[in-house]
Amino acid sequence: MPTIYIDDKSYDVPEGDNVLEACLSAGIDLPYFCWHPEMGSIGACRQCALVQFRDADDEHGRVVMGCMTPVSEGARFSMNGMKASEFRKNIVESLMLNHPHDCPVCAEGGECHLQDMTVMVGHRNRRYRGKKNTHNNQYLGPLINHEMNRCISCYRCTRFYNDYAGGTDLSAQGAHDHVYFGRQQDGNLESEFAGNLVEVCPTGVFTDKPLVNDYTRKWDLQSAPSICTGCALGCNTSPGERYGKLKRIHNRFNNEVNGYFLCDRGRYGGAYVNDENRAKFAGLRADDGRYNAIESQLATDTLAGWCVNTDRIAAIGSPRASIETNYLLRRVVGGKNFNSGIGDHEASLVKQISSIMQIDSVNTPSLRQVESADAVLVLGEDVTNTAPRLALSLRQSVRNLAKKMASDMRIAHWQDEAVRVLAQDCLSPLYIISMAESRLDDVAKRSITMSATDIARFGFAIAAELDSSLDSIAGFEPAHTQLIKSIASDLSSANRPLIVSGTGCQDQAVIKAAAAINRALNNSNGMLSYCLNEANTLGASLMQDGSEASLKELCERASKGQIDTLLIAENDLFRRAPHQQIETLFNNINNLVVLDCIDTETLAQSALALPSSSFAESEGTLVSSEARAQRFYPVYQPAEQRQSSWRWLTQLGQSIGLESFEKFTEFDNVTASCADDFAVLAGIVEASLHGDYRYRGMKIARQTHRNSGRTAMRANISVHEPQQAIDNDTPLSYSMEGVNGKQSSALTPFVWAPGWNSNQSVHKFQAETGGALKGGTPGKRLFESSSASSAESDRDKIPVVEIPGPFEAQQGHWRLLPLYRIFGSDELSARSPAINELTAAAFVEISVDDAETLELLDGDGVLLSLPDTKVCFEVIINPSIANGCLGYSVGLPGAPWIAPRSSVTIKKNHAWSNTNRDNKPAKIVIEPGVSNV
Amino acid sequence: MRDLVESLVSQLRTIWSILLHTFTKAETVQYPEEKPYLAPRYRGRIVLTQDPDGDERCVACNLCAAACPPDCISLQQGTREEDGRWYPEFFRINFSRCIMCGLCEEACPTNAIQLIPDFEMCEYERESMVYEKEHLMIDGPGKYHDYNFYRVAGMEIKGKKKGQAENEAEPIDIRSLLP
Amino acid sequence: MSDFWIIVFAISVMLGAVGGAAVATWFERRLLGLWQDRYGPNRIGPFGIGQVAADMIKLLTKHDWVPPFADKWVFIFAPTAIVVAMLLGFAVVPFGPGLQIIDLNIGLLFFLGMTSLAVYSVLLGGLASNNKYALLGGLRSAAQMVSYEVFMGLSLMGVVMLSGSFSMVDIVESQRDGWYCFSQFLGLFVFVIAAIAESHRLPFDLPEAEHELTAGFHTEYSGMKFAMFMLGEYLGLILISCMITTLFFGGWLAPFSLTFIPAIVWFSLKTFLVICFFILLRCAIPRPRYDQLMSLGWKIMLPITLINLVITGAVALWIAGA
Structure with a gap:
């Protein structure tokens, strides 16, 4: 030193x-x-x-x-x-010469790095009397507000947007003091990480557009440490609330996970919690089909009455609900009556993945470790759309060659320009084998597209090339054989090779192929990362001991009349299985009880609808796709009768007198009990600190010390201020009283330090600037690879491999390929207004040749014949789709659930017009009123 | 010793001068029969003023609320669709908590919030001391006659394009290569 | 006077003293108002005199509360002690020739004894409250009383030497040749200061200094018991004024042979002026620091008293010798 x-x-x-x-x-x-x-x-x-x-x-x-x-x-x-x-x-x-007199009407004010620095250096008066330069603003889409006058030309925006995130449509323009940061013309910023400009820009040029029009200063936001529910990566977030409304989501630094950046789905996808259509009261469906609002106690009593006969109840959990909610639901009905709610096909894929991840020699990397990979193979996953933040990490990993060249030349890694000039276009190898073109192709050494089956086959061929003990696979065209060789040689010569795959292909073989390559590499530094779909997909999957019923079994039992009451927690089953199957299931159930924080089609079918609180209003543990258990905390108190699902279930358990439910009134007891029951989840108690953690007797303040309006914000309702809400379950307080900055950094609701009002103050929370947080990285990884066991000894645990034959296009039939979209494929974030604006209508993609055969043009409608229904989609001609395949959008509004890997027949729909697009699900309306029960 | 005598004399002189006040008139007045003169800068009831063009001055920057010691101001910003101005969707002062310290007026960057020499606010119900924007707003610029924040600020609003604010140059043509 | 009339007189003195103390609260506030260029209580009744009744009603109807953490009996005893001690002090005050409850030959010592007893009230009140401010107030009071007690007594020894008696009547009678305020100027000076300190009035109200100690020894008191403390304080003010009149300003004796005015009127008038002077002091002089108070007592007042004593003694001997 x-x-x-x-x-x-x-x-x-x-x-x-x-x-x-x-x-x-x-x-x-x-x-x-x-x-x-x-x-x-x-x-x-x-x-x-x-x-x-x-x-x-x-x-x-x-x-x-x-x-x-x-x-x-x-x-x-x-x-x-x-x-x-x-x-x-x-x-x-x-x-400051040209800086406008804007602070009062600037959304950066109060958390502005330029303000902080100006105060820090002691500058006060503008002595220059000349005119100020001005600039015209641009429309940059629904996420980012542009106010170019405020620019200080630090170039952070273009360095992030272009150099770091690989965007191409934001640039520095003009010369000398006319320099301008914007697009060539008005339009949406294309990068999926554009939202980070809000935090990267040291002043108010780029601000959060949804926030600007419903603005609250940072000092007035009530925040809590939270976890993004947009995908399975578990990025740490810091949502801010005011007047019972979620105002914005900021990045919460976590050295090993998201670092300083979030994707736009995470940053803007939380606003669904403000939806007016979210139920506030428990609703009991009357005979006329309308819901009557009832008291919470009556709701619990009614539910308890339906659950008396425990043999005749069943429950379906959810991969977007917390571990605790799933656990309590499972406790209420027992393992054999419980289904994780992941959907049968996906559940089998996730089960396969989790068993691979638990093999000792398999090293699942954190995002930080992903950035250290020096050769990457992406097998069948469109990372940008299924795990967006991972794509940003992969983009950093390709710069490892440049960093190595720099260190060979003894250039410090932080000499950004020097390193870039030295490396020019030299990138570490990144190979992408996928179903359609991807947003990472620009930094890929090679990217090819093929059908899901062929991807698996291609993967096995690479494994065979790496490991001579495996049977080699023939039948590839020469270019592919050459590519297989070069991928194998790049991976085997790499120090830290990384294989990325996941459920994106919805294909077992692809998952196994990725594991096979990893094993064939036999490199103890090798990493294998699987992308999953939802925030707690892995957690819900791990909470199984084999006794659980599949969705199909539940449907069968229901059809035999064996189930009276079905409880569904935070799950829209119509997104998990064919519409017909779920309709039938619901028809066979007497009492359908749905707990949810959003208004779904499933909720609309329920006999009893219970309003649960969203991620922003409740606590819970989520297990991310790297098996990191992390805790999210309530940002604010849920309105009216809304309460956490785990609380509803605790009350249910208590009123039907289930064992040990008395102690489940405390959140930590639920977590601990779950950890006791499932050995694999033992680590979840360490995901965060215990609820009775105090720093020198003090709780951690959710509000800043300068939070305003306490005696006025409720004065229109009553001038008598109520006591601040008490939070018994977490170490955080709903007030400005308490500490922030001294506690363990896992519990950082917001970053602030004296003199550092902006998010740049995060360095005050880091043990070493840019490094890990003081008090360690939040979260607990459930599986750690152990170097003690070699790959050889784990060989038996690798799944049996059945190499699929090559995909052959069938005349008249098209093999479906699932295509995910960052904006829309995720159920929750798609409901946020800003994301909704960017969400495309449901579509199918088809190759150029097939389009010619069918005489289709871009924007035409095609009719898909599914087993139980016919659906019309807009068609997009995509040259990267393999012939004989049909890519379809997953989860976008207006599309039904489609069985993966099925083949369909299609025909052109001549009656198609773009007005068919709006196919919104039915809305559930619960009106407060007197109950008839 | 000298100190002692000096301080003794000083005390006696004090007593004497206080005694002379027997013959001076009281400074206080017999309120409410008599009303005192209150200077315009007297800190009494709070009002929201309008700029010289007759539009509301408040831009909902929240600085008054942040400065308020008893936290009795609360407001929510909104962007006005027709002209792009920031404005308070609601603006509430709980006068039953207000201590008339005037820090809100000092914090206000647009001279919108002002304290006026009216302290006679008596109600039987505390609820009646809660003033909303419509109760606070007056038809005029108050103590500051000429100031209009948007003529100084760089933000574009309807009727004032970029470069038209005080001391601003015309917007830069970024396609130009001229120096 | 017969025993019956003595009892009647005693009761009327008691009522008069208590009533005088009550009026003094209003009078003090009016006078303070006058000197501070404001009005003071002027709304209830003529000149606001009704304020006395209003205050009384308020204090009497207030919740008579004993804090649960206090030492209950001592807490109740303390305020009564000061009132009793001060009222007993009035027994030896000669309001006029023969107008006295009892003419003790040690009248002066009895007065000193009674005023000294008052310290117990403050000390016990402070201790019993079980409150840090009250305790500090009580401690200050004890130290202040003990210190100023010493030369309060000594300052009067000059008067005793010149009059040759401890009896109040004798002291008054011996002033027919000239009031002791001239011959015992130093004695008067020290006694006035010590008397302020004894009755802990401003500027020497350090036991209850509200800027530092909330309300000092009576922080926890309210309602009737608080009223008793206030009563004791104002009784003390009147008693001390009576004593100053008696000892230094010739008691009931009329100046300039203006004997057509009754003696009791002269006595009352003189006492009234002394009370006004005390209020003027309160109005004009700020409170000293506690260490300043103590050093003033021991370093200045005590030597002055001793010098006064020595000179008086010497002069008395010289006169006797001559």
């Missing part, structure tokens, strides 16, 4: 850091703009100036930029000396 001197005080700083990082780590507030821990230094803004001295006798020194100066033993700097501080002040003054 080199020792450097700043203002004659010595500091031991980490080797290889730049002086700016070192200063921030040492707790010295050195202003900066353009540097970002994840994007490195370019020295553009000139803000982090220090004076460096040759030695102790040097009295003059020279001004250097902190971010561009490596630390070296004995280096001497002056930060507070007049020369340095005057320089920094002048820089801010020059940046």
